[in-house]
Amino acid sequence: MGRRVICGRVAVILAGIFIMGFLHGEGRAGTGINLVKGQTVYVPTYSFIYCGDRARKLNVTTTLSIRNTDVSNPIRIVSVNYHNSTGALVRDYLKDAAELGPLSSTQFLVGESDLSGGAAPSFIVRWESAKEVNEPLIEAIMIGCASNQGISLVCPSRVIAVDGSAP
Secondary structure (H helix, E strand, O other), rough: OHHHHHHHHHHHHHHHHHHHHHHHOOOOOOOOOOEEEEEEEEEEOOEEEEEEOEEEEOOOOOEEEOOOOOOOOOOEEEEEEEEOOOOOEEOOOOOOEEEEEOOOEEEEEOOOOOOOOOOOEEEEEEEEEEEEEEEOEEEEEEEEEOOOOEEEEEEEEEEEEOOOOOO
């Protein structure tokens, strides 16, 4: 076997090791699973969507979905706050923290006729856990329909603070 072939194979192996190291996620080695004890999460939503050339508004119903993806441990939902387009607090959905068991979920609704959030409101969700757990899946689902038109959107969340610290 020639020297060029060996050098080429070594380069391919080294490139593979580099790529695997580059793609390596946080949490459990090589799994991409992120284990944390709490987070503050931002979830964008919409109250309505503009439709057609005349920019007609189609109001939507928003469902904030929080899913505990950990198979063994509960999480505590500390707060669920709904903010309007300018960032002002519109509604605090929780008076007391709520426990969400392993693999369970909960939802919070904003009705189709509720335009108190303006065009682009958002949720800020704070959660915590006694142990490190899999990150929950938090997203907003918006659905609206009028006559023969319908629209549905899903907005994923974004972590803005880790370990439940305030943003």
